[in-house]
Amino acid sequence: MTDYRVLDEQSMTQILARYRQACHQRKRYLEETCEHLSKREAMALKEFRRRQRDPTKAHNDLWTAWSNYRKKQTSGVTGRLVKQALRDFLEELQNGMCCYCQRPLVNIAHAKPIEHVLPRVDFIQYTFHFWNLAVACHDCNQLKRAAVWANEDKRNVELYPRPAEFTEMYHPRFHRFAEHVRFIRVQTNEHIISIYIGITAQGRHLCLNLLKKLAAREIVLNSNPELRQALEVINAHATARQDALPSALEAFQLALADSTSALIESAGA
Numbered sequence: 001m002t003d004y005r006v007l008d009e010q011s012m013t014q015i016l017a018r019y020r021q022a023c024h025q026r027k028r029y030l031e032e033t034c035e036h037l038s039k040r041e042a043m044a045l046k047e048f049r050r051r052q053r054d055p056t057k058a059h060n061d062l063w064t065a066w067s068n069y070r071k072k073q074t075s076g077v078t079g080r081l082v083k084q085a086l087r088d089f090l091e092e093l094q095n096g097m098c099c100y101c102q103r104p105l106v107n108i109a110h111a112k113p114i115e116h117v118l119p120r121v122d123f124i125q126y127t128f129h130f131w132n133l134a135v136a137c138h139d140c141n142q143l144k145r146a147a148v149w150a151n152e153d154k155r156n157v158e159l160y161p162r163p164a165e166f167t168e169m170y171h172p173r174f175h176r177f178a179e180h181v182r183f184i185r186v187q188t189n190e191h192i193i194s195i196y197i198g199i200t201a202q203g204r205h206l207c208l209n210l211l212k213k214l215a216a217r218e219i220v221l222n223s224n225p226e227l228r229q230a231l232e233v234i235n236a237h238a239t240a241r242q243d244a245l246p247s248a249l250e251a252f253q254l255a256l257a258d259s260t261s262a263l264i265e266s267a268g269a
């Protein structure tokens, strides 16, 4: 018997219906946007089948290409606008919190990327799948990257797994955070410390694979204001540029998270 709930069919239908009324900021584009999204899903499935037939073929990143999608000058349905409406919808659904760490999302678009729960590198077929998308904070998105948390049986299938099938990992759209992770946040004048304790298999998995790293990173950054400020400045500038700097920065932040996790683990041992 499970001691947690998953999103039920009825709620799924209701949420999807609400999204269809909010998928574009302007009412007159709603229908066109729904069609556009169906086409994108079909494209992702086609790309998936192409890869199944020939895995050696070059991979197309449909998601990144989508950001630049613009059919014709007069059309209001562009990749950027649809993505923006999707982000707004998901953010509201998540009460303005990151889907993984439950910290408030900062009000800058690049600071709240749309996260693929099953990463699009390995699950191309779900690139545009409504239930595979959530809004994460920059830190969680960066720390999780393309890590695959799902069991092997979820790979290479065309239909998105049902909510009850996610027993090995926390799924932010199907699970309720409070039923899986206990989250304690302590704030003083000098420090903010987040403590995450997994209370189910999924919650423990999330803590081990992401939240522990995040909490460690937070402790190090809070105890070192100069480092924190430097990172904020670099982030603000680097995300706007499409050159080598963002990847170098990501590698640096990842190394920072890994080494702080190791440091805290050895201190606690």
Ligand SMILES: [Zn+2]
Pocket (backbone or CB within 6 Å): 098, 099, 100, 101, 102, 103, 136, 137, 138, 139, 140, 141
């Ligand atoms: Zn987060």
